[in-house]
């Protein structure tokens with residue numbers, strides 16, 4: 001598949017590597033733009049074999065499917081750059097946080113085929129979590145293609161747009177929250193005498209294992225937690241400390257705060 005990327009940063013790179021690993025495209029089939037001063041993004045994609053072109057119009061002309069992966073505040077500029085060359089042949093997939101279908105469509109010619117996608121960086125290792133929302137003029141084939149593309153690097157679900165901001169908070173930002181948990185668990189283990197390397201390995205595999213237990217056994221997380229927690233045992237003691245320090249409330253507030261930030265971004269566009 002010939003793919004265009006407008007914006008070649010951390011998410012674009014994770015997606016490109018994931019798509020290549022899944023066999024959906026090759027590095028030399030990618031056409032990519034980034035800010036001219038951003039030599040790191042350009043170099044990262046060059047190493048994959050991609051063609052770099054600093055003119056966003058050229059990305060649209062050369063690719064039937066283009067992923068727009070710039071920061072939300074750059075979206076208006078990108079839409080201005082490309083609006084005169086977007087035709088019915090182009091499918092545009094925007095991954096920008098807090099930028100709505102309406103805002104995207106307003107900046108493009110009528111009938112433009114737009115899909116709003118919210119992936120996450122674990123797509124790099126094909127363990128991504130993606131949702132997408134169809135724009136007004138995207139076809140069912142466009143939705144199928146989106147599902148095929150992002151389904152090749154993890155799970156991919158179609159949703160209604162009203163849920164996109166909480167999704168961004170949960171699975172878009174979520175890896176950062178979980179890395180913090182992995183670091184903190186490891187810090188605890190190091191404090192108790194464990195070597196740092198082993199602590200990261202055990203903490204990361206514990207997150208992977210617990211996640212797979214929820215997905216594969218379809219058992220309520222509370223039941224899975226109870227299965228680990230013996231009467232008067234060590235897990236119970238640990239859980240008591242987490243509850244005393246408001247761990248649930250901290251995560252609930254993190255999702256609420258991140259969702260609100262997405263909504264503020266949408267209002268600013």
Ligand SMILES: NC(=O)C1=CN([C@@H]2O[C@H](COP(=O)(O)OP(=O)(O)OC[C@H]3O[C@@H](n4cnc5c(N)ncnc54)[C@H](O)[C@@H]3O)[C@@H](O)[C@H]2O)C=CC1
Pocket residue numbers: 006007008009010011012033034035036038041056069070071072074077078095096097118119120121172173
């Ligand atoms: N990083 C993540 O985990 C996730 C990011 N997103 C969304 O993806 C988008 C990109 O995020 P990141 O990759 O983290 O950002 P980043 O800062 O790593 O990358 C942004 C890219 O845009 C390029 N750029 C800047 N101005 C440009 C222009 N006028 N034309 C073309 N390219 C331009 C930069 O050179 C850079 O390559 C954001 O909208 C973000 O909300 C969504 C889900 C997860």
Ligand SMILES: O=C(O)[C@@H]1CCC=N1
Pocket residue numbers: 097168172173
């Ligand atoms: O932090 C951000 O703005 C983006 C949205 C989801 C992950 N990164």
